[in-house]
Structures are given as C-alpha cells and as structure tokens.
Amino acid sequence: MSVTLKDVAQAARVSVSTASRALTGTGLTSERTQQRLTRIARELGYRPNPIARGLKTGQSRLVALLVHNLTNASFQVMAEVVQARLKALGYQMLLCIGGDDAQQESDTLTTLVDHRIDGLIVVPTGKNGAQLETLAKDVPIVCLVRRDDATDLETVLADDPQGAYLGTRHLIELGHKRIGLIVGRRDTTSGRERLSGYIRALRESDIPVDDTLIHAGHFVPETGATCCRALLDLPRPPSAIFVANHEATLGVLRVTAERNIAIPNDLSLLCYEDMPWFEWHRPAISIVDNGARDLANLAVDRLLHRMDAKGNGNDGVREYRVGARLVQRDSCRRFDAAKSAKSKSPPSKSSAAKSPATKPAKV
C-alpha cells in the first residue's frame, strides 16, 4: 500500500537502520549517504508511518485541544489558532468538545492519553483536578482560560480582573454611575474575577456598589435576557450595562431591541469577548477584548516549551495572564445625568423610536 522504510533501504542497498538514521537526520551517517537516502526517499514518495514511529518513541505527533463548545467565539479562534500553529510544526490537532461537563471531560481525557497525545491544552471544568494532575505526569498539559484550582498546572488566563476594570472604568469616565453588570457564575474563575474588576473600578471612583445592579448567571443567552429585563425594570434602571458574560450577550441585545431601547442613546452597552459580527452590527458594539488569539498563542508556546523540556519542567512560572483591551466602537456614549434626569421611568418606546440614527450613515 505505501512505501516503507524497508523499501527505501532496499532501493538504496543499505540496511533499514542506516536508512532510518539518514532520514531522521541524527547526523550519525556520512554526508553522502544522508543526501542519497533523502533523495531516493523523495523519489519513492516515502512517508514515515507515525503509528510505527509512535509505538517506538511513545509519541504520536498529536496534540489535543479540549474546549467546551464551538459556539463561543473565543473557542472558535482558539481552535483555529491552535490548529494552525500545530500544523506548522508537524502536529495534528485533536479537537474535543467537553460541553463544560465533568463526566465528558473525564472520559475524553482518558481516551486522549490512550491515544498517547504529545500534549494537551484544556479549558478545564474544574471538576477533574485529580485526574488532570495524574495525567500531567505523563503528558505536558496547559490549562487555558480557566484554572483548575485542584491542580498545580501551568495555566494561561485572560486578565479578567483588569478587563472588567477597564470596561467599568470606561463607562464611569463616560459619566455613568449606575452600571448594570451581567456576569458569569461565581464558581468560575472568570465570573469571580470580572466581578472583582467591576467592583474595584466602582470603589476607585467612590461609586457605591449596588447589588441590585449585579446579576450572575449561567453561560446561556437566556441569562442575558432575564438579567437585562430585571435591570431595566429597576426603579432606577442603569444608564449602562456591562455584559461580562459573553454567552449572555445575545439575550441582552434581544431585550433591548424588543423594548426599542436605542443604543447608545438610551442605554450604553459594553460587552466582553469579541465576535466577528460585533463590528458589523450597527451600532458597532464596544467590547473588552479578552485576547482569545493571544491566549491561544501563548498556550501553544507554553505547551511546546514543556514538550521540549520533557518532564524536567517543574520550574519557573506557573500562571500567565494575557492582558485585556478595551475596544471602543459605537455602543457606549457619554451620559449626562442632569439631562436624562427628566425621564424617571425606564426608556419609553416612543423615546426610543424617536431617536433615529445612532450615528450618521457612512455611505
């Protein structure tokens, strides 16, 4: 079926071992035979069999990426980045989808080590710490986006405290004082950290933290809708909403559209984690960019580092942070407290309907 090392060796009238040495470039062969073998291998269209090689070396040239889903925009770019980087290095990516489920994660992990993966980048659920810790003895692991608190694994995180702080401060600087926050569950790293950044920014500006403005929920669009309604129905609704729960964004947008709330005129909206259509949306949605691309790149870097250092890598830093960035687009605007004070009630349909262009047409 396919040409093997033996074929090459025979054609070159040398032994398989010589052929092996020459082609793997161990430098333990004469320059001449080396070149000769490479040439004839190419002529024959020889391709080493990774399976056979793996059986011998214990490696597979396979690296796994385990994420929760492909709906989340960050996971999409991470998958693309990891795949691209690895391919360039001769690795293939095994993409696994764990659904943020402990059982699925556990199952997946065991079959992955079965396949003798050379490395693993995982967004942990946080519920299989022991297993991860065990696996880490056999294969280099890098945690991404979330930390598994039960482990001591190398971890690449977004700088969520900073990101939430930057975003909140931005809104404050625009004059907002009542800033609604829709954030992730408190039992996730990101949920906690983004909340803390929000609070820090508020404190720094001596704005009292109003618990009724803070909603933590599951990572689904419905959360956004529910929380957004709750926020808008407040006696004193916020003038800005910071959606720091990425998945909730859709729900928020729906509710604001349904209620004909003009963004940013009636309400400023700041979201977390970019999506391709955010900048195509009108108004283009301002975001705090968590740096998915850089997170993925760094995770790959760290993984490769550990794969090179094979085993003796229990040194050095263990946790990395990729800074967040504020990307200002058109969904946040200056809030004039005095001016809008006239309307006590939540933004009425009529007022929303009356506000025409959120910005002048560009074309």
Next chain:
Amino acid sequence: MSVTLKDVAQAARVSVSTASRALTGTGLTSERTQQRLTRIARELGYRPNPIARGLKTGQSRLVALLVHNLTNASFQVMAEVVQARLKALGYQMLLCIGGDDAQQESDTLTTLVDHRIDGLIVVPTGKNGAQLETLAKDVPIVCLVRRDDATDLETVLADDPQGAYLGTRHLIELGHKRIGLIVGRRDTTSGRERLSGYIRALRESDIPVDDTLIHAGHFVPETGATCCRALLDLPRPPSAIFVANHEATLGVLRVTAERNIAIPNDLSLLCYEDMPWFEWHRPAISIVDNGARDLANLAVDRLLHRMDAKGNGNDGVREYRVGARLVQRDSCRRFDAAKSAKSKSPPSKSSAAKSPATKPAKV
C-alpha cells in the same frame, strides 16, 4: 508507565494472545476466562494502546474532518456533530482547517493519511480531485457540502436548488417582484445551484430575471456590503434581498443599519444558513436553513457505512441531498406594490428613521 496486555496476561496466568482474544471479545475464548480477564483487566486499569493496535490492524480510530474554517456557522455545528457522533463510537475526531485553499488542503490530506485515519469527511476545495481520488482507495471518504467534480466520491450535499427556490418563492408569495440576490461565486456548486433555484422560482411566476439584481461574489462580509449598496443604489431598488451567500450576511446587515433601512418595513431580508444570533436579533432574521446538523449526521452515517463495508463499497447511490427548510421569522413582510410606489427614490433616511418598532415589543 501504563499497564499493558502483557501485564494483564501475567496476572491472569495466561498468554498474551488469550488475553487479547478475551478482551477484544472475539468469542474464541471460554466464557469463564473471558469474564475473568475482563475483570482483572479492569482491576489493573488496563487500557489498550491504540497505537500498537493500529500498527497491527492498520487502523487508528481516528477520523478526520476537513473544513474551511470555524467562522462559518454551518461548519461549527458540523464539527460539533461529527465530534459527538464519533466519540460515541470510540473514534476521535481530527479537525483540520483548510481555509478553502488548494495547497493547504493537499498538505493536510497527505499528513492525514500518514496518520492512517480510518475515515475522512471533507469539504473539498475542488482543486485536489486527483489526490482525493487516490486517497479514496485507501480510506473511506465522504465529501460534504461541496462536490469535487473531478471525483466520483460519495457526497452529501445541501439541496441548494430547492433552498434557493423555497426562499425566492416565499418572497414572491409575499408580493415581492424585485428581489435582489447576493450569492456565492459561480465556480462553487452552491453558488451555481442557489442561483438556479432563484431563477426557477422567478420563471415559475413569470417574473423577468433582471441581471442587475443578481450579484455573485466571494465568501466574505465585504461582498455583502458592496453588493447590498449596489442593489440599493439601483434606479429601481429591490423590495427584498435574498442573501444566499452566508458570509455576506454581515455586510448586508451593516449597510442596511447604516442607511437606517428598517427591516422588514423598508426592505425584506432573507438569509441563507442559520446562525445562533439570527433568532435573537430583532427583527429575528428569516432564513433558509441548509440543515447543517442533518448534513453532518448523514455524512457520518455514510462514512460509517463505508468504513464497515471496507473496500467493497463501490456500489449504491453516490450522492445525497439534505432538504432545505424555510424558517420564517420577522425579517420578511408582505410587499404592497401599489402603496410603496409613491416613493420612487430608495428608502430615505427620514422615512427609515420614522418607522419605529419593527414589531411590537413582546415584553
């Protein structure tokens, strides 16, 4: 490091082959030893090594999915579906991203066969037909979404002629007569087929085909913007636009937003291929659903079929179609030609701005 078959055999005081037979369940062992071996294998935590097994059997329990990207919503759900289905059957998915590039596709294909994948589902670029044809001799292949005309491979396609027909007819039934079409490049199957469906629907209703209403372009958002502007700037602009080029949708939405064109009041909009946020968007965007989920499922079914039939499968049907469905949401509305005839000029900003709610708030 990990417990091997030998370990199990020793513990059970049998030969490796007996152990192998018992555990693989060939039925060539006594009931007793079978159960005994299974038990002690479990106790020892034995996990078969797929690499070693693969070297022997020539299989890898690896199935590859090669798509163009993960930005396209259809590819996302396909990846999720394929991964889930395969995992349930003990296979791992190798996800590769080819970027719709001939060279990348070619490279990827060769490294995939190197890894002795047991099967391949590929969205072909159409430029590596010969290579695909060759590979197909060694490994079961199913083409998805696009056909590679240079090959005779089993192919699972969306019913694009039907989908475009359904969509166009829907708009016609709503009273639209000038229907703009933004569609994919003519050198792709989907591009051609969707165009044909559009034309058929028009013909059927005796509506003349106006070439100025038809725009074919590359699969990028910019295409949508450009084409949408061209359409709107026509002396007699369309009353509805059918965006049958999925990637172009973003561009169209931007332009309509920029020009403050109220959907569906000023313009009906129908898109192709669903995205999660379409139904969260306000107005919720009506679509022609290409059935990405079912396409993926069918592709997996067919692939598994061929993998079972190993080699002797040059029989039976070679091409499948997954029917399209019209999903009516809120972006299309009845067009009253007489009433709107008063405004000859393209929808003006003022008129757009005046139209408030696209539909009554639900909440």
Next chain:
DNA sequence: CTGTTAGCGCGTTCAG
C-alpha cells in the same frame, strides 16, 4: 479453547 510464533514499521542498542 489455548499457547507459541511471527510480524506490523520504525528507532535503537550493540557489534563490527
């Protein structure tokens, strides 16, 4: 029904 033997394709000793 079971043990023995022989590779799968490759890397890696160990002698020349």
Next chain:
DNA sequence: CTGAACGCGCTAACAG
C-alpha cells in the same frame, strides 16, 4: 560510519 538484531504493544496466523 554501518549492519544485524531486538522490541515497542498488539493481533493473527499456526499448532496443540
């Protein structure tokens, strides 16, 4: 510098 031999873990012939 090169060839011969061995084994990675497992399955599949062949005997018993």
